[in-house]
Amino acid sequence: MENKYLTLYSFCLSNTICGILIVSWLARSIFSNALRTSLTWRNETKKNQEEENKMSLLDLPDLTLDCILQKLSPSELCVMTCVCSELRDKCVSDHLWKKHMETKWGRLMGDAAIQDWKSHVATLMMCFRNSNRSSSSKPNWSSRFVASLKPFSFLSSNHGCDKRGSSYRAPIDSVMYWYSNLENGKFWFPAQVYNRENGHVGFMMSCYDAKIRYHYKTDTFQAKYSAHGRRAAxxxxxxxxxxxxxxxxxxxxxxxxxxxxxxRPGDHFEIQWRRTTEFPYGWWFGIVGHLQNCDGEDNCRCYSHDNVVMEFRQFRSESPWRTTVINRKDHRETGNEANGFYGGVKKLGTEDEISTWKQLWPSQALE
Structure with a gap:
């Protein structure tokens, strides 16, 4: 380019006007290029300064960041684990997930369910330890199984985490992993179901043990009941x-x-009952009634009698299932093959327990 300019300059030396025009054009061209270069440099410098001035979420103090993370929902915490390794480590912390566990699952996580989960985790940890001790270069089934345990598979796919290449895994003994197994329906746990088998008339106002698991799409559960013979679901x-x-x-x-x-008469109770001795017990709701020879509320002495009348008022007064009588002093399982067998009794002491039963009351009396 410089040789080209020199050639033109030499050619036009004899012509003063032409030389002036060429020099003017060269000056404008050089100035324009310099101006563009200066503006570009200023813009890039300003952009770099703005980027440097931006604060990252991880630049916040730990306490502030923790307060923000505590406001996130389980699905939002799951998405945050896809951002970077630093946030992933923070978002799987037990203290963030205990609140979510208590809020959604605390009511159903009784002693039996907690024990089952601890046993489940212990089994997985044992498999993991055994796989680490294996001298074989080829991983066995347990190491592959444990290595593939990913929480919130449905949440990560819905929020695009899989597309981002996320490979996060929650620790097996973490609260997040427990929560995710409940949400995904991978963990069957013990619970009791009121009015089993879709309110079958033969189970109205009863509560039976079952193994259940959650279905997040319908926000309902699948239940399997223990029984003699066919396992009802x-x-x-x-x-x-x-x-x-x-x-x-x-x-x-x-x-x-x-x-x-x-x-005493008027007390609410639950009593064990089963059809035959080969079946498991269910808990049935009832109200303590008056003895046949009682004068009524004012002169009632039923509380001092050895026998207690147990009434099941969901049945018609003429139904054989309406009442039964048990002995206070020497109560054991009583009954027969025709009317079933009555077991232990629990007195209901809270309004919450009683109101739950009343909400399940049938619309009409049972036969």
């Missing part, structure tokens, strides 16, 4: 029909009745 069980299962009362064990001496 039920879909679309709502939250309102569930309560936690207690570890100290097995479905086939007779409950120790420690409330019989204090029962």
């Amino acid at each position: 039920e879909e679309n069980v709502t939250w309102q029909r569930l309560r936690p299962s207690l570890i100290d009362i097995k479905s086939r064990d007779l409950h120790v009745s420690d409330c019989l001496h204090g029962l």
Whole structure:
């Protein structure tokens, strides 16, 4: 380019006007290029300064960042784990997930469910340790199984985490992993179901042990009931029909009745009942009634009598299932093959327990 300009300059030396024009054109060209270069440099410098002045979420103090993360929902925390490794490590912390666990699952996580989960985690950890001890270069089934445990598979796919190449994994013994297994329906846990088998008339106002798992698309549960012979199952069980299962009362064990001496007419109770001795017990709701020879409320002495009338008012007065009588002092399983067998008794002591049963009351009396 310089040689070209020199040639033109030499050619036009004899012509003063031509030389002036050429020099003027060269000056304007050089000035224009210099101006563009200067503006470009200024813009790039300003852009770099703006980028340097931007604050990253990770630049916040730990306490501030933690307060922000505590405001996120489970699905939002899951998405945050896809951003970077630093946020992933923070978002899987137990203290962030305990609140979510208690809010959604605390009501159903009874002692029996917690024990089952701990046993499940212990089994997985044992498989993981055994795989690490293996001297074989080829990974065995347990190491592959444990390595593939990814929480919130449905959330990550819905929010595009898989497309970002995320490969995060929550620790097996973390609260996040527990929560995700419940949400994904991968963990069957013990609970009790009111009015089992879609409110079948034979189970109205009862509560039976079952193994359940969650279905997040319908926000309902699938239940499997223990029974003699065919194992009954039920879909679309709502939250309102569930309560936690207690570890100290097995479905086939007779409950120790420690409330019989204090029962009075009008008290609400649950009593174990089963059709035959080969079946597990269910819990049935009832109200303590008056003895046949009682004068009524004003002169009632039923509380001092050895026998207690147990009424099941969901049945018609003429139904054989309407009442039964048990002995306060020497109560054991009583009954026969025709009317079934009555077991232990629990007195209901809170309004929440009683109101839950009343909400399940049938629209008309049962036969």
